[in-house]
Each structure stands twice: as structure tokens, then as C-alpha cells.
Amino acid sequence: MKLLEDRILKDGQVFPGNILKVDSFLNHQIDVELIGEMGKEIKRIYDGCGVNKILTIEASGIGIACITAQFFSCPVLFAKKTKTKNIAATVYKTKVKSFTHGTEYDVIVSKDFISEGDRVLIVDDFLAEGNALLGLIDLCRQAGAEVVGCAIAVEKGFQDGRKRVESQGVRVESLAIVESMSDNAVTFRR
């Protein structure tokens, strides 16, 4: 999506360790007009797939998920990160490794809000190693829900995430795929 790529080139910042900072418009400050265009594009891509629920993970996926859900006229469900040891029997739980922080955490969703028959679109801001997506897919499958696919804002195309998610039989669509990054030079795969 050219609009997003152009914005990354204009306002994104590259830091050592393959870190791409887009916090001026995507995941700290949020440009809701840009996100609106991204939501429209995600709707175009997954139109006709029968999506009836959008699933994301707190916190930085929530904004994109909510605005995208407006185009699908469906609710958003956001999975919560938790450190609580005693998890209620009323939730589905999975483990996710954080690429950014090098830690592992539990992720939960209430059993009340996802079930067999749901056709779920997973939305998130970043795809790198794919750990968050794999966790969200696991939650859907525990619930017996169908994962229609994933819609990602920015994919790091030089990492393994897409391969790992696709090997689960799940479609992956990213609005911008970063091919390489170095000293503020970002190139995209098209």
C-alpha cells in the first residue's frame, strides 16, 4: 500500500537490531486518517470472506483493529497479556514470545466471545517472527473458530513470521513488506 510505504519512508526511523520505529503514526501516536485508509484496504482484500469478528492483541493492535472493524461492521476482540497465574476456566490461554522484549507471556481471550462458527480476521500492527499471530491462531483453534486470515500493517519480510504463519495454513496479507533496513534506508518488497 503506497500510502503506508510513503509514510514509513517519511516518518519511520531505523534503529540497530532491525527495529523500525513508526510510533509517530502507528503505535504510540496514531494517525486515524491513515489507519482509516488502511482499514479500507484490508476490507478490499478480505471482502466476501465472511469475516464476522476481528481479533487483535493489546495494545498496539487495538486502534487498527477497531477502525478496520468499522468497514466489516463486526466487533473487535482483543487478547489480553497477563501474568496472573490462576487463569479462570472461562478463558482460552496461549503463550507468546515477545520479539521486542525477549520475554514470554500468557495471552487470553474470554470463551464468551469466540466460538465455533466464528470467521475471524486477525489484525496486528507488526509481523516479525510471527509469535503473536501464532498465539492468536492457537486461541481461535482452541475455540473451534475459523481463521480467515491475517491483516498486518508492517511486515518485516526478512524475518520468518510469514513462513511460520502460512505453514499453519493461514493466509497472510501485509500492507507494507519491508525487504531490508539499514541506517534509515528502508526498501519494500512489491
Place this chain on the structure above:
Amino acid sequence: MKLLEDRILKDGQVFPGNILKVDSFLNHQIDVELIGEMGKEIKRIYDGCGVNKILTIEASGIGIACITAQFFSCPVLFAKKTKTKNIAATVYKTKVKSFTHGTEYDVIVSKDFISEGDRVLIVDDFLAEGNALLGLIDLCRQAGAEVVGCAIAVEKGFQDGRKRVESQGVRVESLAIVESMSDNAVTFRR
């Protein structure tokens, strides 16, 4: 706001300890159509106040903030909860006590995204003791930004939050004010 009050009566659940669960439509699963109507109402209330930025706190404020920001045509900034001890010089930091969890945590925003001249509307899902709002107000004031007011989805009118926030000279508007709760009987202040 009758639409929200009716939804709370229909789908909200009361638990011991004055806990009102609205996680089927507000802060776990999110009904984006309802939030759209709430955003429209917040725009009506604060129209003409020159709001150029909406500030919220992760995670459950982000959805309401993003959808509301569409009506103001302004960006959202969400403050992050952090446990990192060494906070960069590039952020404003404050401490917030959690009413729900009985803990205290640091909350930060980047100095890049809030500054003198900003006219900030603070948006959040709940107002109880007001600790989150007071923290967000503190962040704005550290930055020299003007707090236009607060827009809250659900206020617990029997707790001290409003009084504490108003004593800072900040306007508080809530879309639903819970007067009392007991065994699934919720009454509103109108």
C-alpha cells in the same frame, strides 16, 4: 447517553467489590458501532473547543480514543504502562495507582508527540477513583499542553474520581454515570 445506559443494563454484569463488567461491548470485545455513536456524542459535547489531540492510556482506552478521534480529525496518543526502570530522557513519566489491581505503575508518553500549544482531550473507558486521569493530566502539564477536558464512557458516580479531577480545574464529561450498583441492579444519575 441513553444508548450506552441501555446497553449497560442489557449486557453489563455486576460483581462483588463494585465491579461492573462491560467486557462484551466495551473493553475486551468492542462493539465499534456503539463506540461510533459514543464518539459522535463526545464530539458534540466538546465541539468548538479546539481539540487537536486525544490522549488515552493503554489498553482499554485505545479503541474509544481512535474512533472518537475520527470525529475530531486529530491524532490519538496513548500513554504506555511500563515497568522499565531506566526511562529515556525522551519521555514524560508519571505514576498511576490501579483501582482494579491494587498496584502502582509508571506511565509514559514520548516528548515528541505532546507539547505547548496542544489542546488535549483525554478519553478513557472508566472513571472510578480518577487515578489514570490524574496521571494523564500530569503528563499534559509536564508538556505544557492545555487539557480541554475528559470524556469518559462509564463513570462510577459513587466514587471520588470526578471530584479529584475537577479539583485540578479540568472539565469531566461522562456518557453514563452509575449512581449505584447491586446484584445486577444498576441505576444511573441523569
